[in-house]
Amino acid sequence: MKTLIKAARLIDGTGSAPVENPTLVVSGGKIESIVTGELPSYLAGSDVHDHPGATILPGLIDTHVHLNLPGDGTILEDAVRESEGVLVATSAYATAKALKAGITTVRDLGAKGRTAIDVRRALQLGHGDGARVVACGQAITVTGGHVWYLGGEADGVDGVRRKVREMVKLGADFIKVMASGGGTVGTQSWNPSFSQAELDALVEEAHRFGRKATAHCLCARSIEMAIDAGFDQLEHAGFIADRTGRQVYEPAVADKLAKSGIPVTGTLAVGGAVLRELRGRETLSPTDAAFLARWENAAAQNLLQFRKLREAGVTFVAGTDAGWRFTRFDDLPLEMELMQEGGMSAMDTIVAATGYAAQVIDIAHETGSLKPGLAADILVVGGDPLADFAALRDVRLVIQAGTVKVAYDANA
Ligand SMILES: [Zn+2]
Incomplete structure (x- = not known):
């Protein structure tokens, strides 16, 4: 069974612009795709985590x-x-x-x-x-x-x-x-x-x-x-x-x-x-x-x-x-807040804690960004971290290798 995660935006960890109103599709512990707009019929019957106003990030x-x-x-x-x-x-x-x-x-x-x-x-x-x-x-x-x-x-x-x-x-x-x-x-x-x-x-x-x-x-x-x-x-x-x-x-x-x-x-x-x-x-x-x-x-x-x-x-x-x-x-959000205070943009800081971090520590082939084929390591936070890193402390959902580990949502 596939798991769908819906939110207001998705930041994929590579530095690309956020995707608005995405549905992230998870299957077999891995990221399958990112869909926008109408959901294709083959996704009907999936397990859905809907987080209005929230942001999907790589773990x-x-x-x-x-x-x-x-x-x-x-x-x-x-x-x-x-x-x-x-x-x-x-x-x-x-x-x-x-x-x-x-x-x-x-x-x-x-x-x-x-x-x-x-x-x-x-x-x-x-x-x-x-x-x-x-x-x-x-x-x-x-x-x-x-x-x-x-x-x-x-x-x-x-x-x-x-x-x-x-x-x-x-x-x-x-x-x-x-x-x-x-x-x-x-x-x-x-x-x-x-x-x-x-x-x-x-x-x-x-x-x-x-x-x-x-x-x-x-x-x-x-x-x-x-x-x-x-x-x-x-x-x-x-x-x-x-x-x-x-x-x-x-x-x-x-x-x-x-x-x-x-x-x-x-x-x-x-x-x-x-x-x-x-x-x-x-x-x-x-x-x-x-x-x-x-x-x-x-x-x-x-x-x-x-x-x-x-x-x-x-x-x-x-x-x-x-x-x-x-x-x-x-305390990683504290580190990120300080990096931002030290002059780094919000997006660059998020990449430094996701995609770029994975590259530097040699695990980019497994995790670190929301690319199809990588492990479904996913964090959903309330609000928009690009506007305020306080959002990073409002954890709504944590998925690791496709398994829900933390869920503060009603329909989990
Ligand atoms: Zn040390």
């Missing part, structure tokens, strides 16, 4: 999450003290939360051991509802480097090659590398972590096995080194200059990044979520007050740098860093 893609982490303010060091069994359960719950928000695919950028890989498998087996998972296994990091607790430590050219092979053996869809320090206690976000020879070997080895490689970069030198190594993508692309966390934007590095054509995940939601949570509290501990003050500054700086990088010609996909501190698994 959203969050290109940067950490399923192991709860996103409730818990710091990494505490979260990863739990057993791997707890982390698997936490991760499965995270994929369910994302799916409810219309995020039908998440890409995990580093989990402990094989926990994210195992959750991906359980969902593939049909054991529970959750966003489809694309996973790197563990993020590869230097000894004592950013998120080393997850098990991804490797050093030296031979050591990093071996680690890539371990991740491929584990079933990694892609390879994630911590090219600078980060929010992990004792690491240096203002310095590159690996040598150039190690980064070159990481990328070469990932590509040998047909995996894309992405690099977490919080300082300018790490961005330059990652470009030279030939990474396929960058995460964050920060310009932290010293241990105070001060950022110093470098136009020459931005130009080099733009010329490379390497897309970046901005993760602006991290700062946005900290501000939402801590500004909303009546009282703050001295630690939280200091944390908020630091992020008031960092969030503004990150937004400004996002704007400048785009003006320089750098392209972005939407990714939240969900799980990290206060960033929730339904």
